[in-house]
Amino acid sequence: MELVAQRAVEARWANVEDLPSTPLQKVIMAILFLFTLTAFLTYALRMYSKWTSKQIGLDDWFMTAAMFFSMALLAPTYMFFKYYYAGFPTAALPADWDPAPMLFWNWIMQVLYNPILALVKSSILVFLLRLGGHKRGVRWTIYALNTINLATMVAIFLVVLFQTLPINAFWDSTIPKQREIDGPLFYIVSAIITIITDFFVLAIPFWIFLGLKMRMAAKIGLIVVFLAGGVSIIVAILRVHELRKKFYNITPGYDPRDGIGDTYSAIEVNLSIIAACVPALRPLFRKWMPGMFSNKSSADNAGYNSSQYGRYGAGTGNGTGTGRLNRNTVGNGFPLKDMRSTHTEIRGHSPDGSEEEIMTYNGIIKTTNVHVSYDDSVMTDKDSGREQLNSEKPVRRNSKFGVGSK
Secondary structure (H helix, E strand, C coil): CHHHHHHHHHHHCCCHHHCCCCHHHHHHHHHHHHHHHHHHHHHHHHHHHHHHCCCCCHHHHHHHHHHHHHHHHHHHHHHHHHHHCCCCCHHHCCCCCCCHHHHHHHHHHHHHHHHHHHHHHHHHHHHHHHHHCCCHHHHHHHHHHHHHHHHHHHHHHHHHHCCEECHHHHCCCCCCCCEECCHHHHHHHHHHHHHHHHHHHHHHHHHHHCCCCCCHHHHHHHHHHHHCHHHHHHHHHHHHHHHHHHHHCCCCCCCCCCCCHHHHHHHHHHHHHHHHHHHHHHHHHHHHCHHHHCCCCHHHHCCCCCHHHCCEEEEEEECCCCCCCCCCECCCCCECCCCCCCCCCCCCCCCCCCCCCCEECCEECCEEEEEEECCCCCCCHHHHCHHHCCCCCCCCCECCCCECCC
16 A cells, blocks of 8 residues: 555656656746846846945845845746646646646745745835935835835735645645635736836836936936836736736637746746846946946046136036135136135046945935136226236146146
């Protein structure tokens, strides 16, 4: 009797290497491994960039947890595809096929799947909090969204864990089920809730960046980078449609096993990780390819000694600090009055390579160009300092600011 039971278990949990395959199943496996590997490489580059610039933050730890779950999801998904006979027509299933192994690995997949999306969203929200948290409305919106996101993650995780009581009755048909949820309805509703929160998270970068006073090209570039997350939303919508076709037979004759629809879950979570890591890679790419990713314009490097500044002094200041204007004599010999000694920090790029380079810890760097001019018709010789010109020694021309005396 024990020998018969042992053979029955071996038949149900066959070695996956002994199971047959099809060209379509190989494509399915390639999609699974390709997207998981790409997500891991993108995550590794992100962490390398953050580690070298010593900017590891809470958002990176959220992303690390998401990547851990994604890697943990790889093996169960592979086992599910093999026992599910993915890539086979349902009519071609073996006569003795037992769904128990497939259902077991499917349950593991469900447990690991949802936390990935929630952790990625928390990582993005923490990152956006550093960028736009100086705005009270943005800050409280991010707090609310993250609270809803994490609460939803815990709720869905618990429902998935105990969707059938006892738990092993989900995959073992020999165990009577004491309680069971409506699985297909739960899967679709939870996916729709996730998509709705995705749209809210995707809208926050617009709120932050559209109000910035910056070059339109740079503004569009920032928004496009964050819009990369919209690709994973498209896949999530396709996944919901696939679930409807699979469980509610909205397309008569549709065979979900003989297609790639079951790869949408793996594609969605890994695309989410990739899209969330892309904004953090800009400093790294600028370091490797400065000509392509540098944010310095030609105007930043142009000389200031052209004739148009012959009668003007130029200075710069920021919104939170004040400017320093040293005493100089402009091209026509008018000495500028010394102003209060203060400090200015002008950046063409971030000194530490941070992806928040257009921001400060208190908010957005706001620069103001100041041009000072004097009108000969209203200034007296005494005010302008004309009477001192003959007695002053020539001052060496400052090539940076294009000022000096004759």
